[in-house]
Amino acid sequence: xxxxxxxxxxxxxxxxxxxxxxxxxxxxxxxxxxxxxxxxxxxxxxxxxxxxxxxxxxxxxxxxxxx
Amino acid sequence: xxxxxxxxxxxxxxxxxxxxxxxxxxxxxxxxxxxxxxxxxxxxxxxxxxxxxxxxxxxxxxxxxxxxxxxxxxxxxxxxxxxxxxxxxxxxxxxxxxxxxxxxxxxxxxxxxxxxxxxxxxxxxxxxxxxxxxxxxxxxxxxxxxxxxxxxxxxxxxxxxxxxxxxxxxxxxxxxxxxxxxxxxxxxxxxxxxxxxx
Numbered sequence: 001x002x003x004x005x006x007x008x009x010x011x012x013x014x015x016x017x018x019x020x021x022x023x024x025x026x027x028x029x030x031x032x033x034x035x036x037x038x039x040x041x042x043x044x045x046x047x048x049x050x051x052x053x054x055x056x057x058x059x060x061x062x063x064x065x066x067x
Numbered sequence: 068x069x070x071x072x073x074x075x076x077x078x079x080x081x082x083x084x085x086x087x088x089x090x091x092x093x094x095x096x097x098x099x100x101x102x103x104x105x106x107x108x109x110x111x112x113x114x115x116x117x118x119x120x121x122x123x124x125x126x127x128x129x130x131x132x133x134x135x136x137x138x139x140x141x142x143x144x145x146x147x148x149x150x151x152x153x154x155x156x157x158x159x160x161x162x163x164x165x166x167x168x169x170x171x172x173x174x175x176x177x178x179x180x181x182x183x184x185x186x187x188x189x190x191x192x193x194x195x196x197x198x199x200x201x202x203x204x205x206x207x208x209x210x211x212x213x214x215x216x217x218x219x220x221x222x223x224x225x226x227x228x229x230x231x232x233x234x235x236x237x238x239x240x241x242x243x244x245x246x247x248x249x250x251x252x253x254x255x256x257x258x259x260x261x262x263x264x265x
Contacts, residue, residue, distance in 0.1 A: 043166045044179075057167055057179075064165045065102065065179045 069113030077110060088114045093142040095162075096150055100181030108164050108180040115180075119161040122151040153184045 027038040039045065044059035046067065057065045076084040087107075092115045094101050103111070118136065121129040125147060134143050154161050160183065167177045 043168070057165075059165050065100075065167060 069117065072110065077107060084110070089136050089138065091115075092118055093137050093139050095180060095182065096137075096142050096146045099184065100179055102167065102177060102179050104170070105164075105166065105176040105178045108178045111180060112162050112164065116159065116161050118146060119150060119154060119182075122146045123155065125151060150182060150184070153186075154182075156187045157183065 025040065028041045030037050030039065044057040044064045047055045047058045049055055054067050056063050056067060078084050078087045088111055091101065091103065091107065091111050095111070095115055096118075114136075118133050121133045130143060130147060133146065134140065137143050137146075163181050163183050165179045165181075167179055169175065170177050
């Protein structure tokens with residue numbers, strides 16, 4: 001089994017980790033009831049009642065699945 | 068014929084994938100809609116639709132071929148007796164995949180794959196709506212353009228031939244002129260008008 005000969009410096013570790021970057025998610029902008037909403041494309045949405053309780057999943061105006 | 072899948076199989080190997088997809092297809096036909104991961108659903112779709120095609124044929128040979136895949140007489144019976152009549156008029160596209168969200172444990176994209184059992188209407192509906200959308204536009208265009216043409220050509224005719232014994236003859240000539248003038252647009256408009264008539 002290969003074994004590291006030397007301890008890796010903090011500088012090297014941090015330099016490597018500085019390249020880990022998050023990519024922004026591609027969102028679609030829709031206007032629902034006067035409010036601008038950003039959401040993932042082609043994905044069912046949760047329908048909530050006025051109290052904020054989740055009811056069911058909806059996609060293109062069709063009830064898709066329960067939660 | 069579904070395109071062969073490249074790359075690694077689902078599960079442990081080819082045999083495992085066959086069994087897995089067969090089980091999922093059986094569950095799909097039994098429950099009409101199942102929740103699974105996106106990867107599995109996309110692999111399942113061609114398998115399930117091929118089985119539905121066999122079921123639509125409905126003879127004993129196809130039943131035996133389905134049975135050799137599903138390995139379950141009850142599920143096969145459900146497929147042949149319940150699902151097949153409902154998709155009789157549908158020409159492919161027997162399943163629908165809707166993305167739901169991401170699984171908590173591994174962030175896998177979860178979907179719902181379901182059988183499309185609604186009666187088939189969209190083709191005629193679409194064409195009629197298109198025709199309806201196209202027809203008013205084309206009729207308006209037809210009405211507007213000849214009208215303009217009529218006014219201009221009427222004046223021209225009146226100026227040219229002040230005799231103009233019958234209004235009918237004048238109208239006919241103007242129509243002919245209009246058709247001749249708009250011969251470029253005529254095929255599309257005629258086609259649209261034909262569709263509207265049909």
